[in-house]
Amino acid sequence: MHFLPLIEAKREGQELAAEQIQEFIRAYTAGQIPSYQVAAFLMAVYFRGLTTAETRALTLAMRDSGEVLQFPPDPRPLVDKHSTGGIGDKVSLPLAPLLACLGFRVPMISGRGLGITGGTLDKLDSIPGFQSLPPAGRIVELVQRVGCVIGGQTERMVPADKELYALRDATATVPSIPLIVASILSKKLAEGLGALVLDVKFGAAAFMPTREKARALARALVTLSAECGVNTRALLTNMETPLGRAAGNWLEVKESVLCLDGRGPGDLRELVLACAAHLLVQTGKAATLAAAHAQAAACLDSGQPRRKWDEMIAAQGADLAAFAGKLARDHTAPVVAALKAPAAGFVARCDARIIGEVVRDLGGGRFTKEAGINYDVGVDALAKIGEAVPAGGVLARVHAADAAQADAACARLKAAFEVAAQPVAAPPLIVETVEPAP
Ligand code: URA
Numbered sequence: 001m002h003f004l005p006l007i008e009a010k011r012e013g014q015e016l017a018a019e020q021i022q023e024f025i026r027a028y029t030a031g032q033i034p035s036y037q038v039a040a041f042l043m044a045v046y047f048r049g050l051t052t053a054e055t056r057a058l059t060l061a062m063r064d065s066g067e068v069l070q071f072p073p074d075p076r077p078l079v080d081k082h083s084t085g086g087i088g089d090k091v092s093l094p095l096a097p098l099l100a101c102l103g104f105r106v107p108m109i110s111g112r113g114l115g116i117t118g119g120t121l122d123k124l125d126s127i128p129g130f131q132s133l134p135p136a137g138r139i140v141e142l143v144q145r146v147g148c149v150i151g152g153q154t155e156r157m158v159p160a161d162k163e164l165y166a167l168r169d170a171t172a173t174v175p176s177i178p179l180i181v182a183s184i185l186s187k188k189l190a191e192g193l194g195a196l197v198l199d200v201k202f203g204a205a206a207f208m209p210t211r212e213k214a215r216a217l218a219r220a221l222v223t224l225s226a227e228c229g230v231n232t233r234a235l236l237t238n239m240e241t242p243l244g245r246a247a248g249n250w251l252e253v254k255e256s257v258l259c260l261d262g263r264g265p266g267d268l269r270e271l272v273l274a275c276a277a278h279l280l281v282q283t284g285k286a287a288t289l290a291a292a293h294a295q296a297a298a299c300l301d302s303g304q305p306r307r308k309w310d311e312m313i314a315a316q317g318a319d320l321a322a323f324a325g326k327l328a329r330d331h332t333a334p335v336v337a338a339l340k341a342p343a344a345g346f347v348a349r350c351d352a353r354i355i356g357e358v359v360r361d362l363g364g365g366r367f368t369k370e371a372g373i374n375y376d377v378g379v380d381a382l383a384k385i386g387e388a389v390p391a392g393g394v395l396a397r398v399h400a401a402d403a404a405q406a407d408a409a410c411a412r413l414k415a416a417f418e419v420a421a422q423p424v425a426a427p428p429l430i431v432e433t434v435e436p437a438p
Contacts, residue, residue: 010044018057025061050178062186065160083199085117087356088242093256097308100147116356126250126375128322198234205352206239218434226436248378260306333376333399337406349418386426
């Protein structure tokens with residue numbers, strides 16, 4: 001098959017047949033199409049878009065480019081959550097054991113961070129001994145036994161997305177809604193899920209800068225996912241300001257454990273419980289969102305998910321004694337410095353984008369996929385919008401590899417905060433729920 005006519009058709013805005021898209025993905029994954037032609041195709045899609053039928057064909061072809069997890073029959077529904085990514089977004093970590101304790105199976109396939117947004121796998125890799133890349137067979141076995149796994153995509157899962165995503169990254173074609181939908185859902189569908197909750201973020205530090213764009217992406221995701229047989233809802237959440245009080249790999253693991261211990265920040269708990277509550281309703285385990293929320297909160301507060309967390313990380317190789325020892329330390333980075341409020345007042349702004357950039361530049365994130373990261377650096381003790389601070393009160397603590405980097409980070413962080421004389425209301429976190437049209 002020659003791909004030039006397919007590129008020409010898309011360039012002219014014509015609709016491609018499902019078979020053409022399937023053949024394109026098959027041949028591309030087999031290395032039979034030069035990447036310059038695929039790049040041209042992606043740019044044509046970027047400008048012309050894809051119809052719902054084309055997006056569906058692309059998503060399913062990408063899912064089927066590799067292995068799909070196969071689970072034995074079991075009364076526990078298979079569920080997952082996906083976030084489009086943000087600063088301090090560690091929801092997956094407490095959510096997976098909570099869902100397992102609520103009677104779900106959770107094959108949570110996660111990714112690494114790139115740029116300013118952190119990645120769940122990088123966070124987990126800061127745990128001594130933790131193995132974030134179990135093979136597919138082991139993922140199924142662990143989900144069946146423990147109830148939850150958080151791991152990376154295996155070599156054989158959705159190989160088409162690995163190739164395409166790298167090419168999109170290099171050809172400025174990432175921000176195309178049909179390409180994003182196919183990329184996200186091909187991976188989620190490869191988990192064999194029954195229900196999915198999506199956290200689609202908007203704001204300065206999010207993939208989608210505005211609420212309108214986030215809503216458009218959420219609608220496209222829930223519609224196609226539901227069409228593919230997965231009961232799906234999306235929450236639109238605010239990413240102007242970080243989630244929780246910590247950003248940085250190990251610092252976020254620590255905060256996740258605090259959440260499981262009932263001592264975490266309110267916004268993190270709110271989002272964890274909301275995701276769990278929606279899944280309880282979506283799977284018929286609760287009749288109303290209010291009842292589901294109460295059920296999820298009671299489960300979290302029982303301490304059972306905290307024990308499930310230990311069981312999950314131990315099953316994935318973690319050394320629990322070393323983990324507990326690390327948790328007990330105030331900091332693991334060599335230097336900690338505090339940014340202090342110049343005057344008393346109320347926190348009016350805590351800019352997620354600046355904080356994300358500072359954490360990345362401290363070594364907590366990466367500029368290229370291949371780069372290494374420093375797990376111990378980051379920012380914690382972040383003051384939240386609306387909180388009162390005294391003059392000299394801590395706005396944030398910086399965890400750095402050396403004093404010079406700590407000083408530079410504190411200087412840059414000043415621009416992330418605004419302290420107002422008058423009280424300020426905290427902005428709502430979850431602003432909308434998007435469901436498939438009935
Ligand atoms: N996350 C993905 O997995 N794919 C995209 O295209 C964008 C965000």
